[in-house]
Amino acid sequence: MSQLRKQGLTRRALLSRAAAAGALAVAGPGFIAAPDAAWAVEVTAISEHEMATLLQMARDIYPHDRLGDRYYAVAVKSYDVTDQKRMVADGIAALDAAAKQAGFDSYLAAGWEDERVAILRRIEDTPFFQTVRGGLVTGLYNQKEVWPIFGYEGESFSQGGYIARGFDDIDWL
Secondary structure, eight states: OHHHHHTTOOHHHHHHHHHHHHTOEEEETTEEEOTTSSOEEEOSSSOHHHHHHHHHHHHHHSOOTTSOHHHHHHHHGGGOSHHHHHHHHHHHHHHHHHHHHTTOSSTTTOOSHHHHHHHHHHHTTSHHHHHHHHHHHHHHHTOTTTHHHHTOOOOOGGGTOSTTTTTTOOOOO
C-alpha cells in the first residue's frame, strides 16, 4: 500500500478507478452507457468493442482527469460511419494484437495507463493511430463545453481581440 501512496494513489482511489473503468457498460446491441447513465453513445457502423477501445485510446492519447468520458465519446463518434468502418476494424485489430504481444487479452484488458501507452507506442507510426490522434485535436478541443474547463473563453475577434481582454490571465499555464 505504501507503494501506491508514493505514486499519489491511495487504495480507495485505485479501487474506485478500477470499478469506474470496468463499469462502462454495453447496455445492448450497439449501445454503450456510462455507469451513472449521464451519457450514452449508440454505435451503428462499428462494434461496441471498437467504440469502447476508441474511447479508451482517446483518453490515453489526450489524458485529462477533469474531462468526463462523454467528451471523449463525442470526439470519437465520428469514426462510427461506414466510410471509417474498415480503417477502425483493422486499426483496433492491430492494437489488440500489439496488446497480446505485450501479454494482455486486448488493449482494454491492460489495466494501467502506462501499459496502454506502451502498447500505443507500438502502433504510433500507423495511419490508424495518426488519423485518430489528429481527429482528436479537433473532435475533443473544439467542443465548446470543454473550453471553460481549460480556462479558454472562446474566440475573441468579435470582441476586439485578446490584448484588451485579459491576454495574460490564464492561470493554469
